[in-house]
Each structure stands twice: as C-alpha cells, then as structure tokens.
Amino acid sequence: MADQTHVLFVEDDDVIREATQLALERDGFAVTAMPDGVSGLEAFRTNRPDIALLDVMVPGMDGVSLCRRIRDESTVPVIMLSARADSIDVVLGLEAGADDYVTKPFDGAVLVARIRAVLRRFGHAGGGDRGVDEAGSTATGGVLAFGDLEVDTEGMEVRRGGRPVGLTPTEMRLLLEFSSAPGTVLSRDKLLERVWDYGWGGDTRVVDVHVQRLRQKIGQDRIETVRGFGYKLKA
Numbered sequence: 001m002a003d004q005t006h007v008l009f010v011e012d013d014d015v016i017r018e019a020t021q022l023a024l025e026r027d028g029f030a031v032t033a034m035p036d037g038v039s040g041l042e043a044f045r046t047n048r049p050d051i052a053l054l055d056v057m058v059p060g061m062d063g064v065s066l067c068r069r070i071r072d073e074s075t076v077p078v079i080m081l082s083a084r085a086d087s088i089d090v091v092l093g094l095e096a097g098a099d100d101y102v103t104k105p106f107d108g109a110v111l112v113a114r115i116r117a118v119l120r121r122f123g124h125a126g127g128g129d130r131g132v133d134e135a136g137s138t139a140t141g142g143v144l145a146f147g148d149l150e151v152d153t154e155g156m157e158v159r160r161g162g163r164p165v166g167l168t169p170t171e172m173r174l175l176l177e178f179s180s181a182p183g184t185v186l187s188r189d190k191l192l193e194r195v196w197d198y199g200w201g202g203d204t205r206v207v208d209v210h211v212q213r214l215r216q217k218i219g220q221d222r223i224e225t226v227r228g229f230g231y232k233l234k235a
Contacts (some may be wrong), residue, residue: 004030006135007118008049010040010066011081013056016047016104020053023108029115037061038093041069048076050096054098055081056089064092065152070095075168077118081106094209099170117197122169144179146235149218151179165217170195174210178233187230207231 007029014035021033025118032047034040038060052070054063061069067078072228080093080101090101099121102114142154150159156172158165159227167175173195177186188204195210196202215223224232 004028005051006030006032006047006049007115007213008040008044008047008052009033010035010053010058010063011055012036013055020111022111023101024115027112030073035059037063038219040066042129044076045069045073048074051077051079051119053079053081054093055104055110056085056093064096066088067093067096067098071168073127077122077169078116090203091205091209095213096172097168097213099168101203105131121195121197123174144220146179146233149222151175153179160218167217170210171214171217174214175218180230182233182235185226185229185232191232 007018007024009021009024009031009034011020013033017035019034021031032043032049034043036059036161037054040054040058041061042050043049052067054066056063057178058066063080068081070076070078073117077100079096080090080098081104082089082093082101083104093101099118100113102112142152144151146152148161152158153176158167158172158175174191177191177194188207190203191203191207192198196206211223222234226232
C-alpha cells in the first residue's frame with residue numbers, strides 16, 4: 001500500500017461502496033471503504049489516507065460533519081459525493097472544507113479523473129514557475145506583499161500582519177492565481193481551469209465557496225467581486 005495512492009471511501013450503500021472500491025482498485029488505488037461517518041473518522045486517523053471520498057448522507061456522522069472533523073486535523077484533499085447537485089449539500093460540503101464534489105450516480109472513469117486532478121493539484125501546489133515581481137505588489141526573495149498580506153511563493157506560506165495563515169493546498173493555489181496578477185479580473189471559468197484542472201465546464205459554486213473561505217483567512221476586503229466577470233486581488 002505504501003507505493004499506492006490510498007483512498008478513504010465513506011459510503012453507506014453497500015452496492016455503490018463495493019463497486020466503487022473495485023473500480024478504484026482496478027485503477028491502482030489502495031482503498032479503505034467504510035459504511036458510516038464514525039468508522040470513517042477512525043479509519044482516517046488510523047490510516048492517514050492520501051485523499052478522502054465522502055458521501056454526504058452517511059449514518060452516524062454525516063459527510064459534511066466528517067469533512068469538518070478531517071479538516072480540523074489535516075489538509076488532506078476531500079471530495080464530497082452527493083446525489084443532489086442542486087441541493088444545499090454541495091455548498092455545505094465545500095464550506096466545511098471539501099476541495100471538490102462529484103454528483104451521483106457517477107461514471108467510474110469520471111470519478112478517477114477528478115481524483116487524479118485533485119491529487120495533481122495537491123502535488124503541485126506551487127502552480128509552476130511564476131514570476132514574483134508583479135504589478136501592484138512588492139517582492140523580496142519570492143515573497144509577494146499586498147499591504148499586511150505576504151505570500152511566500154517558494155516556501156508556500158502566507159502571513160497576515162506577521163502571523164501565519166493556514167491554507168489548504170487548494171486555497172493556496174487559488175491565492176497564487178490571484179497574487180500572480182493583482183488587480184486583474186479572473187473569471188470563474190478561468191479559475192476552474194487553472195486551479196481545479198477542469199478542461200470542461202464545471203460548477204462555479206466551487207470557486208465562489210473557496211473565495212469565501214479564502215476571504216475569511218486573508219481579509220474580507222482583499223479579494224474584490226467584479227459583478228458579472230469574476231474576482232480580483234486588490235493590489
């Protein structure tokens with residue numbers, strides 16, 4: 001298992017759980033599958049997986065609560081699974097700290113593609129070899145400064161008022177996109193493509209909730225909404 005990507009999969013439907021586990025294992029993943037949130041949390045703490053797939057509606061401890069508990073302890077990537085794409089479940093899961101979601105029923109190949117996209121994102125949180133001397137910011141040794149906000153693009157650290165700010169890798173990637181072009185409006189579709197690796201249309205709620213989470217950590221006024229176009233980082 002040490003050489004394989006380890007997936008924690010929490011799903012109460014026996015058929016879906018067993019079929020998905022087999023599909024993921026055929027694609028080379030090591031899978032720990034649990035039927036409820038309580039056993040899922042225990043498995044997470046015991047096995048420390050590389051990624052967690054959590055169904056929203058599981059007994060004992062629902063998927064949103066489980067995601068929140070995992071996020072309190074780790075920045076491991078989390079994908080929520082929901083049978084209702086238009087429900088509040090999606091937003092609640094993202095607000096709890098999930099990095100993406102997949103709607104059920106899902107095709108196995110689509111799920112694997114989303115898992116690999118998230119893992120690529122977490123494996124390359126630096127976002128490439130961007131320059132660090134951008135307009136509207138000051139840069140010293142790979143550190144961009146926007147007022148009291150400092151973004152270390154090499155050390156992957158963020159400080160606000162001299163104090164460290166804890167970001168998940170997805171939040172860090174999002175901030176890097178904004179800080180690479182301060183004052184430039186970035187559309188939701190562009191952010192989905194650059195941060196979430198979507199080569200096709202995705203749900204822009206993923207962007208909106210992550211921007212909301214980022215604002216809570218770096219300052220509500222630091223990222224400006226440009227109605228009808230997207231978001232920009234205030235220089």
